[in-house]
Every structure is written in C-alpha cells, then in structure tokens.
Amino acid sequence: MEITIGAHVSISGGMDKAIERQEDIGGNCGQIFAGSPRTWSVSEYEKEEGEKFQEMRDEKGQNPYVIHSTYLVNLATPKDDLFEKSLNCLQSELDAAATLGVEYVVFHPGAHTGSGRDTGVKRIAEGIDELDIPENVTLLLENTAGKGTTLGRSMGELRDMIKHAETPDEKIGVCIDTCHAHAAGYDLVSEEGFQDFLQEIKEDIGLDKIKVLHLNDSKDERGSEKDNHMDIGYGEIGDEGFSNIVNAEEFEDLPIILETPSDKRAGYKENLEHILELRE
Template sequence: MFRIGAHVSISDGFPAAVDHEVDLGGNCGQIFVGSPRGWAVSEVDETEAEAFQETTEERDVRPWIVHGTYLVNLATPKDDLAEKSVDCVQSELDATAALGVPYYVFHPGAHTGAGESTGIRNVGERLSEVDVPDDVTLLLENTAGKGTTVGKRLEDLDEMVEVSSHGYGDLGICLDTCHLFAAGYDFRDDAGMADLADDIEATVGYENVHYLHLNDSKHPLGSEKDEHQHVGEGEIGEDGFRLFVNHDGLRENPMVLETPVDEKGYEWNIETVKRLRTGD
C-alpha cells in the first residue's frame, strides 16, 4: 500500500496525533518527542503509549517516524556539545522505542570549521556510543549542505555508517527531496533521475533507504539552501516529484511531507502527491 503522510503535532497527546494524520488524508506520519529547538525529551507514559499503538493499529496509520531535535550535532569538534547530542539522541531513541515507533531520523550536524572529513568521522564514531533499541532503526538524513553541515553527498552518509560500529541494520537512510536538490542532485527529467538512482545504488543502497521526506525547494539547484516549498510549486516541480515518487527503487517507501503550513497546508500536498503517484 502507498504510504503518504505529514509531520503532525503531539500537543494534544500521542494518540491524538494519529487522528490528526487521518484528518489530513495521511496513512503514515512523523512526530517529535519534544521541542524541535530544545533538549528536553517528553516522558512517554506507558498508558498513552499503548493508546497510541492501539489507535495506530485501528486507523491503519503506519509506519511512524520520530524526528530528532534540530540541536543535535554529532559532527561538532566540541566535546561538551557532542556529549549532550549523544545523550539527547539516546533519550529520543528510547522514547521512540517506548511508543512502538520503528524509525528515528536526525540531521548529522556541522563540523564548524574542523573540516568535512573530521565531521563525517565524528558522526560515525559518536553513533557508536548510542544504543539503538532492537525494534528501532536510526536513520541518517541527507542535508542541503549549507555552511559546514555534513551529509550533503550520499557517499558521506555511507561513510558515517561505515565508521560506526553499528553498520546497516541498526542504521539506515532517510532521503529528503529538497535537500537532494539543494545539494546538486537534479532529478527533474529521466536522465537526471537515472543518475540519482545510480548514485543511491552505488553508495547507501536502495535496501537501506527506509523513509522519504517530500519537500519542494524554494531555491535553485545546488543552492545549498534548505527552504521547503509546496510539492510541485518550487524549483523541483511536478515532473521531478512524479519521477521520484514513482521510481521502482523508492516508491514502496513511506513518504512524509514537511512543506509550509499556510493556506494550502499538508492536506493539499498529500492530495498532490497522490495525484502524481501512478500504478496504485
């Protein structure tokens, strides 16, 4: 079954997030387990976790994914920030497991002047300090590449996994379309999509891509700017998304939207992706 959804709030509690997703027309979804711009992780009440799992099952909204706080930086040269980031990732992973959610995704971070190769190695080594729960897969998200952020190239994500003591299995990949495009991957026509497909196969491998973030880009190809636009209304356009969401190597993955929340909103974007999707 085609799984498409959006990021939804947990402000009304975890079980209510499932209903919010259904109201948008989604059948999978993404949540935070705390403030995206803070270090605190919400305590997961056992009763609420059970209610969340029951509602998920009843309404057939799955799989869920938890997005990590934006403050996490495993690439940093600063030991105190690295320690805080590792502790936060661990707490978020534990909350993910307590909710019965199978995926957790985060941004690798920035090397802030230490050098790209050092930042990439830092991510891998610090991932080794994390205990990934048995029923959770930790996903690395590709980045747009702005400033000193690492993870712009697919081979960089692959190196992070290789450096880590976990390897694929405990770890996997989440691909963001806006980030791919901003990083210079052009998949707006058949030739470009074929090139991206070859890059995925040669680096992280399709089998290790578990989730997709669908966001158009407000800025041109290779801009390294991470500003999301409604699907089909940015620089990627409908042709690019049609190729991406229908590609044989990607189409079975769950997909969530992180598009602007304005007069169009998530419901409009979900319907747009459903229209672009073929063969279901």
C-alpha cells in the same frame, strides 16, 4: 498498490491528537517530534501511553511512524559538551521511540564547524556507536542541503558515516529529503538526472538502506544549498520531479513523509492529494 504517505504532525494535546491530525489529512503513516524541536527537552512517555498510541495507529492504519530529532543535535561537532548533549538527546529520542512503538528516529548528522570533513564524519560514526539503539528502532541519517560545514549532502558522505560506524548495519538507515537533495545539487527533474541520482544511491549506499522519504519542494534553485521547503508543485522541483520520485519502482515501498510549509497555498491534505494525483 496503496501508497504509504503521511505528514509531520503536532503532538500538542497528546498522542491521540497526532493520530487525529493524521487522519484528518488522509495520512496512513506519520512523523512527530518527541519534544520541542528547538530545545534539548525530550518528553518521557509511560508504557501505557506507548501501548495506547500503537493501538490507535493500528486501528487507524497509520504505520510506520518516525520521530524527527531536535534541530540542535550535532554529532559532527568538535566540542565535547555539544557532542555529549547531542548524544543524550538522541538517546532520549530513541528511548521514546521504543516506548511509543515508533519504528524510526531520523536526525541531521551535523556540521564539523572547522574540524574538517573527515574528522567530522568519523565523529558522527563515533557518536552513533555510543548510542544504545533499542530493538525494533532504526536510526536514520538524513541527507542535508550542504550549507557551510554541514555534512551529509552527498550519498558518499552518508556512506562514509555508516562505514566508519561499528554499530550493526541493520540498526542504521538513511532518510532522503528531496528539498535537501535538490539544494545539494542533485537533479530530480530531468529523467537523466534522476536516474543518475538513483544510481548514486545504489552505488554509494544501497537501496536497502533507504527507509523513509521526506517529500518537500524547494523555494530555491538547484545547488543553492538553501533549505527552504515549499508545497508540492510550487517550487523548483515541481510536478515533473515529484512524478519521477513517486513513480520510481526503487522507492515504491517506502513511507513518504510530507514536511511542506502548509501555508495559505496548500495544507498537508492538499499536498498529500497532489502527490496521489502524480502517482501513475
């Protein structure tokens, strides 16, 4: 069965350029930013632009697509001004996804910065409930490396965010990032550790809630809480860990997005080809 895999590509020069960049690396799905990832600005898209983007994706067989939210979003914050900025930004990204025909918007839940875990989790749920998630768009919570007061490191924390939200269940999902899971302490390399990881997903979230995989190797040791991505096979997860992931029947239908550094060792094309080599 064909694997659905692509990478995070730039929209510099226009949406058609993103399609071309994806095609150049051999991707058949993809991820983009809807604005600058380190600012609050989100681009506004016209209906015609969205229709053209969808047409080109269909023509090139690149589906689904994901919008990755800006890194500034923090729904766990106790600060009302940052909470409102985060909500407004996420709403703009959700609206952009609807215009562009993009199926998913993924965001990092945020950090409670001292208000406490339970308060932060409930704040995230409150934020989700204030969003108007468009039809045909699903909002995805991404697991985190867990550094400091960051929330979302465990499947249980993600479960609690979803559980406290009153938003219809089908409008919310989860994106699993391998580097983040490894940094948070999950063992993706040994067979036993990986099966434990799958079991925790099943028990705490349910496999049906996992919609997208971010595949990134990790520069640091397991449990480091450091979010330093590496090219596939060059880090601490290595071929053994990624072989477990891409051959798990529980994940076989999920779109895979690469966010590897694409440095001098291996570009996206090489990372993608390496993943295909590991697929049995």
